[in-house]
Amino acid sequence: xxxxxxxxxxxxxxxxxxxxxxxxxxxxxxxxxxxxxxxxxxxxxxxxxxxxxxxxxxxxxxxxxxxxxxxxxxxxxxxxxxxxxxxxxxxxxxxxxxxxxxxxxxxxxxxxxxxxxxxxxxxxxxxxxxxxxxxxxxxxxxxxxxxxxxxxxxxxxxxxxxxxxxxxxxxxxxxxxxxxxxxxxxxxxxxxxxxxxxxxxxxxxxxxxxxxxxxxxxxxxxxxxxxxxxxxxxxxxxxxxxxxxxxxxx
Amino acid sequence: xxxxxxxxxxxxxxxxxxxxxxxxxxxxxxxxxxxxxxxxxxxxxxxxxxxxxxxxxxxxxxxxxxxxxxxxxxxxxxxxxxxxxxxxxxxxxxxxxxxxxxxxxxxxxxxxxxxxxxxxxxxxxxxxxxxxxxxxxxxxxxxxxxxxxxxxxxxxxxxxxxxxxxxxxxxxxxxxxxxxxxxxxxxxxxxxxxxxxxxxxxxxxxxxxxxxxxxxxxxxxxxxxxxxxxxxxxxxxxxxxxxxxxxxxxxxxxxxxxxxxxxxxxxxxxxxxxxxxxxxxxxxxxxxxxxxxxxxxxxxxxxxx
Numbered sequence: 001x002x003x004x005x006x007x008x009x010x011x012x013x014x015x016x017x018x019x020x021x022x023x024x025x026x027x028x029x030x031x032x033x034x035x036x037x038x039x040x041x042x043x044x045x046x047x048x049x050x051x052x053x054x055x056x057x058x059x060x061x062x063x064x065x066x067x068x069x070x071x072x073x074x075x076x077x078x079x080x081x082x083x084x085x086x087x088x089x090x091x092x093x094x095x096x097x098x099x100x101x102x103x104x105x106x107x108x109x110x111x112x113x114x115x116x117x118x119x120x121x122x123x124x125x126x127x128x129x130x131x132x133x134x135x136x137x138x139x140x141x142x143x144x145x146x147x148x149x150x151x152x153x154x155x156x157x158x159x160x161x162x163x164x165x166x167x168x169x170x171x172x173x174x175x176x177x178x179x180x181x182x183x184x185x186x187x188x189x190x191x192x193x194x195x196x197x198x199x200x201x202x203x204x205x206x207x208x209x210x211x212x213x214x215x216x217x218x219x220x221x222x223x224x225x226x227x228x229x230x231x232x233x234x235x236x237x238x239x240x241x242x243x244x245x246x247x248x249x250x
Numbered sequence: 251x252x253x254x255x256x257x258x259x260x261x262x263x264x265x266x267x268x269x270x271x272x273x274x275x276x277x278x279x280x281x282x283x284x285x286x287x288x289x290x291x292x293x294x295x296x297x298x299x300x301x302x303x304x305x306x307x308x309x310x311x312x313x314x315x316x317x318x319x320x321x322x323x324x325x326x327x328x329x330x331x332x333x334x335x336x337x338x339x340x341x342x343x344x345x346x347x348x349x350x351x352x353x354x355x356x357x358x359x360x361x362x363x364x365x366x367x368x369x370x371x372x373x374x375x376x377x378x379x380x381x382x383x384x385x386x387x388x389x390x391x392x393x394x395x396x397x398x399x400x401x402x403x404x405x406x407x408x409x410x411x412x413x414x415x416x417x418x419x420x421x422x423x424x425x426x427x428x429x430x431x432x433x434x435x436x437x438x439x440x441x442x443x444x445x446x447x448x449x450x451x452x453x454x455x456x457x458x459x460x461x462x463x464x465x466x467x468x469x470x471x472x473x474x475x476x477x478x479x480x481x482x483x484x485x486x487x488x489x490x491x492x493x494x495x496x497x498x499x500x501x502x503x504x505x506x507x508x509x510x511x512x513x514x515x516x517x518x519x520x521x522x523x524x525x526x527x528x529x530x531x532x533x534x535x536x537x538x539x540x541x542x543x544x545x546x547x548x549x550x551x552x553x554x555x
Contacts, residue, residue, distance in 0.1 A: 019543040021418055021464045023494070024283070027535040028508035028520065031320060033312045033528055038319035040300075045315055047360055048298060051353050055344055128344040134375060200434040222347075 059125035064229035067240040070117040072110065074159030075169060075247035079116060082241035083108045084163035090224050091137060091193030094217060103139055103193040104180045107150065108161030109203045112195060122229060122239070131222045138199035141213035144186040149207040151177050151184075159247050170250040195221055282541040284416045286465065287331040288534040289321060292499030293369065293526035294335065295342025296354050301527065312529035314354075318361045320531055325362075330415045333362060336499035337369025337426065337471035340379075342527070350375060351383025359388030365411055367424035367469040368393050369499060376437040377401050392424035392469060395449040397442035410453055412461050418538050421457030424469040425450060425486070427500055446472055446481055447489050458492040458546075465536055466493050473501040474523050487511050487519045495534055498523035508534060 031037060072079035088106035095102050115129040142150075154160045155169045168176035177184050189212055196216060201209040232239050300313035325331050339354050340346055346354065351372075358366070366389060372380055381402055393407045410423045425446040429438045450468060457463045468486070475484040483498040491514050498521060508522035524530035 018459065018462050019545050020462070021284075021538040021540055022542065022544045023465070023536050024539045025535075025537040026518075026520065027537075028510075028522065029533045030505060030507060030522070030524055031531045031533055033317045033320060033531055035310065035316070038316065038323050040313075040315035041318035041322060041361075044298075044318050044357060044360060047356065048315065048353075051345065051349060052299075055348055058348075059344060125344065128347055132342060132344075132347065134347070197434055200436065201431065202434055204431055 059123060059128070061124050062121045063124060063127065063226060064122045064233045065238045066117055066119055066122055067238045068242070069119040070241055072113050072116070072161075074110070074157075075167075075249060076159060076162075076243050076245075078241040078243060079113060080108065080110065080159070080161035081163070081243060081246065082117075082239070083113055084161040085241065086225065086228050087137070087193055087221070088163040090228055091139060094137065094219070095139070095191075100139070100215065101141075101191050103164075103191040105147075105162065105164040105190060105192050107192055107194040107198065109195070109198050109205070110157065110160050111203060112197065113161065124226065127222060127225050127229070131225060133197070133221075135195040135197050135221045137193065137217040137219050137221055137224060138196045139191060139193050139215040139217065140199055140208060140211040141189050141191050142207065142211050144184050144188045144190065146207040146211075147179065147184060147190050147192075148174075148177070148186070150192075150205070153205065153207075154247070158249075162246060165246065167247045168250045169247065175250045282539055284418055284538045284540055285328065285330060286415060286418055286420065286536045286538065287324070287328050288334065288467065288495065288497070288532075288536070289324060289331060290334045290336065290497045290522065290524065290532040290534070291317070291528060292336035292471075292497070292523060293338040293502055294354075294358075294528045295338055295371070295526055296340060296346040297343055297527035297529075298345055298354065298357055301529075308527065308529060312527045314357055314361065314528050317528040317531060321361060324533070332364045332413065332415075332420070334422070334467070334469055334497055335363055335366040336424075336469045336497045336523075337367045338371045338499060338526075339366065339369070340383075341371040341374050346374075350379060352386045355383055355386040355388075359386070363389040364413065365390050365392055365422055365424075365469065367391065367471060368396060368407070368426050369471040370427055370429065370432050373429065373433045373437045377403055377439055377441070381406070392422060394423045394425055394453050395444040395446050396426050396429075397444055400440040400442070403441075410457060410461075412457070412463060417540060418465065419461070419463045420465045420467065421454075421461050421463030422467050422469065423450070423453035423457065424471075426471050427473065428481075446470075447486060450486055450490050450493065454490055454492040464538060465495070467495045467497065468493050469497050471499045474498050474503045474521070475501075483521045483523070484511070487513060487521055489514055490519070491515050491517070493519060494536070495519070496521045497532065502526040504530060508532065 070079040084106045091103045151174050155174045156172050166178040198205040199208050298314045301308040303309045391407050394409050413420045454466050457466050473482050475482045483496045503523045504525035508520050513519045522532045524532045
């Protein structure tokens with residue numbers, strides 16, 4: 001009797017695979033979120049209102065006047081050059097103030113530049129669109145060998161944002177390289193100013209992760225851009241940028 | 251409301267008369283069909299309002315305020331509607347820089363999201379940034395392959411969730427992208443990344459067998475596909491057996507329509523992704539027949555886990 005029960009129990013488990021309601025049909029549509037489909041939800045607009053008012057008041061403040069429209073492009077562009085030149089200038093200012101060795105090169109990852117700058121008035125909003133991330137300025141001292149690896153990656157990506165160096169690219173490899181007007185020396189060390197994202201190896205910049213020396217300024221790059229623009233305006237200057245052949249294809 | 255009326259309304263909304271075409275006439279007489287509608291977004295990146303008119307590509311389009319208007323309209327037409335997000339809610343507009351996770355999560359909670367997951371940009375203000383935002387989330391956040399045990403986020407997320415609508419059981423799990431090289435180490439600290447394919451195989455089997463789900467859905471922030479050999483939604487689809495739908499993100503891919511492909515057993519699986527910035531809303535309908543339960547021997551596929 002016991003045996004029989006055990007057998008029927010086993011039989012029960014063997015055949016009691018789960019049952020499901022079957023899918024008899026599917027349909028898929030991707031709907032464009034445009035005005036013709038539906039209006040904005042008034043409840044959400046109500047929730048958003050106080051935040052929006054506060055933000056808009058701050059965002060509309062004009063920081064500087066730009067003589068040109070800045071657009072990023074490869075191998076170089078006025079936009080990438082503006083960002084790298086600005087970072088090199090501000091990085092050097094920081095080092096002077098803190099009695100540190102000055103950086104010779106600035107590196108700005110192409111992907112980190114998120115927008116363009118229009119010709120004319122630049123307000124806080126534009127700077128936020130350009131640099132939405134909370135990245136900070138970082139200074140690192142790397143060997144000539146690692147510097148070369150950085151140049152190799154820039155060449156492979158066919159361009160980036162740089163200042164203080166001149167790079168020729170042929171078939172995605174380095175064909176010529178000058179750092180501060182001089183040939184790169186493997187045995188020498190170089191100070192670079194960049195952002196903490198790539199300094200920590202982001203964008204696969206692994207050669208930055210183990211530097212000889214590292215300074216984290218904890219100063220937001222967006223705040224640096226805003227201050228940089230305000231200072232230009234205070235001095236009665238406009239901002240501008242151009243290409244100058246610092247990265248070129250051979 | 252009778253199912254029949256619901257059907258007519260749904261068809262009117264534009265889900266293409268797909269049933270009428272396949273079951274001419276007869277379908278309208280039957281009350282045993284249930285239509286489960288899945289709405290989904292990904293990479294909204296704090297685009298709360300439509301893109302500014304000055305935006306050359308997307309001016310006046312997208313944004314969560316308008317997206318919500320569409321979702322409300324769809325919900326009125328079909329109460330069996332779910333709303334899911336596949337990650338990267340954070341970062342992209344000044345609303346994030348000023349109010350961090352607070353505002354976007356308040357907005358998404360008000361929109362009635364049923365669940366969401368963690369994209370790489372959710373780490374932009376570190377683990378602290380996620381922790382500080384959690385009090386503002388009114389919906390569950392799922393993560394299957396980030397192990398937060400040794401971090402301040404331990405116990406903050408679910409590995410899976412099940413829902414029941416009109417007798418149909420739906421199981422949901424979620425996968426995130428590898429953080430190393432993409433997110434600064436200081437921002438994810440001791441978060442452990444588990445193999446997404448293995449996690450998926452474990453989760454789908456659990457949801458199908460233990461939880462007896464009729465439908466299994468994955469929220470993925472892995473990305474649709476890559477040139478190099480990197481795990482993606484395409485690879486995930488081909489290596490799973492019980493997942494019916496992969497709601498993707500990360501690669502900001504605009505698909506005109508969802509991708510229909512085959513899983514490891516040659517059975518159908520749908521992958522979809524809707525760009526970024528709340529510019530598109532994904533809508534996937536599953537029609538179930540509640541009159542005929544079918545048997546499925548899922549265990550046979552276990553070996554490959």
